[in-house]
Amino acid sequence: MVTYLVGALLVALGGIAIVLIIASSKAEVGSGGTGELDVTMAEGVEDNGMAVMLAEMIKTNLTNKPERVKDFNKLKGTVWITAEDADVEMTMDFNKGSLTVRDGKVGKPILAISTDSATLMDLANIDIKFGMPYYFDETGMMVIKKLLKRELKIKGLLTHTIALTYMTKIMSVK
């Protein structure tokens, strides 16, 4: 049963990936660019280790992989992440080329990600192939299984798929 569900989810993600590649290639005309990276740490966020880590990771990633800046420049919306085992939560406000990182839950997120610290590291280790998150290797399959087992919960997975794809790309260290 689980194998069937994994298969179905992979096929669905594959389909979404194809649509996104087409959408992305169209959107690239006149957009993209590698402008100044605008990441602001809101007051009080400095003691939130996860927020500091993820903000730093995004900044380093985009510096090392400038081709992903165009994804950062397209992302608009609030993302809330909680590491349940660490009892830490953070909010990232993306606004097409700028990011504000805040402690706790602020505003109305379009994506809400709840999981444990180790799985957040798995998410950051999702490979990017052909410009898209790749779920067909060991790490990708593990993430899918955790989604199915509800060890990883992503609100907005189906309603904000494009935002999730941009988010995954700028978070991925691969």
Place this chain on the structure above:
Amino acid sequence: MALTYGTDEWEQAYVAEVAERQKAPRPYIAFSPEWIGLYEKAVQEDALYKEAAATWEGSVVLHVLAAPEVGIDEDLYLFMDLWHGDCRSMRLVPKEAGEAGDFVITGSMERWLQVSRKQLDTVKGMMQGKLKLKGDLPTIVRAVKAASRLVDIVADMDSIYPDELTPEQIEELRGWIVPLREKFGV
């Protein structure tokens, strides 16, 4: 006068010091040179670590903040020279060398002992701000399995933790750590 770190003289004297100290009966006090010597050997012989760290390049420094209550009056820097699954060496090093490591993870003695006892996961500790990382974060995130294995190896070692020492043992620790710092500049 302290030996100069990075010289052959320093290295030979350090290795001799560890060999001499390892003549004492085990277990050893965590983070002491003799304990670090055992840890180095355990990592060098660990097949799981070699596999997980096959692509790892760079030094990792565990920075232990001073804990006078257990006899550690100044910060300690445990420098791990790690390269492609191999542990080339582990040494207590002077502050300047420690701060210059590729990846420096800083925490209080209490936090490091929690990590050693597997009461605190390293990643979770960093997310909670209990441990602070300095260095290229994406690189360490890619090697999270290798980092976990380094912690697992510590947890499997038979150790005396500084917070288990009696007041007399703490004074005894101070008695040897001060001359050690003077000799090696650590």
